[in-house]
Amino acid sequence: MALPTVNPTTTNAWKKLQAHFEDVKSMHMKELFAQDADRANKNSIKWDDFYVDFSKNRITDETLGLLLELADEVKLKEAIASQFSGEKINKTEGRAVLHTALRAPKDAQFFVDGENVMPEVYEVQEKIESFTNKVVNGELKGFTGKSFTHVVNIGIGGSDLGPAMVVDALQYYKNQLTTYFVSNVDGDHVNEVIKKLDPETTLFVVVSKTFTTQETLSNANTLKSWFLQSATEADIAKHFVAVSTNLEKVKDFGIDANNIFPMWDWVGGRFSLWSAVGLSISLAVGYKNYSSLLLGAYKMDEHFKTADFDSNIPVILALISVWYNNFFGAETEAIIPYSQYLSQFATYLQQGIMESNGKSVDRNGNAIDYQTGTIIWGEPGTNSQHAFFQLIHQGTKLIPADFIGFVESLHGNTDHHDKLTSNFLAQTEALLNGKTEAEVVAEGTQEAIIPFKVFQGNKPTNTIFVKKLTPESLGKLIAMYEHKIFVQGIVWNIFSYDQFGVELGKQLANKILQEFNTSEVKSHDSSTQNLLKYYKCFK
Numbered sequence: 001m002a003l004p005t006v007n008p009t010t011t012n013a014w015k016k017l018q019a020h021f022e023d024v025k026s027m028h029m030k031e032l033f034a035q036d037a038d039r040a041n042k043n044s045i046k047w048d049d050f051y052v053d054f055s056k057n058r059i060t061d062e063t064l065g066l067l068l069e070l071a072d073e074v075k076l077k078e079a080i081a082s083q084f085s086g087e088k089i090n091k092t093e094g095r096a097v098l099h100t101a102l103r104a105p106k107d108a109q110f111f112v113d114g115e116n117v118m119p120e121v122y123e124v125q126e127k128i129e130s131f132t133n134k135v136v137n138g139e140l141k142g143f144t145g146k147s148f149t150h151v152v153n154i155g156i157g158g159s160d161l162g163p164a165m166v167v168d169a170l171q172y173y174k175n176q177l178t179t180y181f182v183s184n185v186d187g188d189h190v191n192e193v194i195k196k197l198d199p200e201t202t203l204f205v206v207v208s209k210t211f212t213t214q215e216t217l218s219n220a221n222t223l224k225s226w227f228l229q230s231a232t233e234a235d236i237a238k239h240f241v242a243v244s245t246n247l248e249k250v251k252d253f254g255i256d257a258n259n260i261f262p263m264w265d266w267v268g269g270r271f272s273l274w275s276a277v278g279l280s281i282s283l284a285v286g287y288k289n290y291s292s293l294l295l296g297a298y299k300m301d302e303h304f305k306t307a308d309f310d311s312n313i314p315v316i317l318a319l320i321s322v323w324y325n326n327f328f329g330a331e332t333e334a335i336i337p338y339s340q341y342l343s344q345f346a347t348y349l350q351q352g353i354m355e356s357n358g359k360s361v362d363r364n365g366n367a368i369d370y371q372t373g374t375i376i377w378g379e380p381g382t383n384s385q386h387a388f389f390q391l392i393h394q395g396t397k398l399i400p401a402d403f404i405g406f407v408e409s410l411h412g413n414t415d416h417h418d419k420l421t422s423n424f425l426a427q428t429e430a431l432l433n434g435k436t437e438a439e440v441v442a443e444g445t446q447e448a449i450i451p452f453k454v455f456q457g458n459k460p461t462n463t464i465f466v467k468k469l470t471p472e473s474l475g476k477l478i479a480m481y482e483h484k485i486f487v488q489g490i491v492w493n494i495f496s497y498d499q500f501g502v503e504l505g506k507q508l509a510n511k512i513l514q515e516f517n518t519s520e521v522k523s524h525d526s527s528t529q530n531l532l533k534y535y536k537c538f539k
């Protein structure tokens, strides 16, 4: 069964939500809390080591009921079944979407074109495991017989952001290997990394699903040339491995066939850290931790597949986000992890969410006249409190925010962790309640200053409180957002798994690159034409 193609704005639930919005739009959450002593209990989900409190949102029981009706009317249940069945729901690219197969147990079955992909998935996982073990325990050596000390992941987009974020997030679990990520075609990136490398002890992991990406091939070639200043062509086999679906292109690049970790077209780039794209993660934290990450994601998959929608974390978070995006007109969502380890989390989610749901044509091929993908941004607390929180508290824009925190710290210093957690809790409370004029007056504030010190409050937040940052809980957290993306794509009636919007700039860049080296400058708008000429003047 193909994905349903229901225009959400034509559903009964949508119309009811519009009318309901008019009734509740000016309501203050403070009143909702005052009216219902059980609000926080009712509007939270405790699952495994996750406690998700969504009570600090501008929703009533009726809002939630209508959002759940919307999920039914757009046939979310059927859509979930289609995705997990291996059907080619990425219709515009003719592909199945099965990143969930990559974290499923060995005896699970996922079919693509009638064939169970699990044996292949596990074959690659076993290859990752044995390769990781040999690198980490020093058995595998470089061209001068030394063990590896450094790993460089060369990739961009989905072949960089996921592994880079996870390696950073799981630093606490890292082994002796030092890991670097080179992504930008800006030569400064690769040059700065080269300064820190020793060719004798560095392993290069070239990651590119297509193996045609300009940035990755340029960086890989630069690193290969640098390596060959000290080594021979034959040594490349000892130092370069690749992750790709394009085996021919990898071989053309000069990487030994045994050093290729395959992936499949049914894994989208931004959902690929669970495939061999995660090789750098496995190398950095060891295979055991890497498989715990996968296990966490699998547990979230099971929750998503089986929990009723009213207690289904990704579904609830997705529907609340639709409420703000499509009814309140909120344009952005902030992701605020109270963990320095998650400092790249929002950056990672920017690709996942914005590349997936930044679409304006529906699944019938028609232009859309309602809002789709939200703008994602964020930085860890408490730093962000001292940077952009002013605007969230007192600005004119409505910015729903996810607050992500951990009950236990990894460092064990209670003084620091209590301070961090008190801020984590205080901020959502402040955003909820604000501060009234009466309260400002009661503080003895000088009269002329009073209006400036008032906080309206009524700013929505979700609190995602997780027991501890572990590979497994991180896997759950990432998978939670992956499923949220999917649910929202279904509601908005868009295809979440293609990304044609990134192609135009690439095509034009290739054209301009040719023009730098010829006297012929093809027709551009006058602005681009002038800028191009300006650059050429100094070349």
Ligand SMILES: O=P(O)(O)OC[C@H]1O[C@H](O)[C@H](O)[C@@H](O)[C@@H]1O
Binding pocket: 156, 157, 158, 159, 207, 208, 209, 210, 211, 212, 213, 216, 269, 270, 355, 499, 502
């Ligand atoms: O893995 P690659 O084929 O090199 O692709 C890397 C990235 O580039 C593309 O432009 C897409 O926008 C991303 O979705 C993808 O992750």
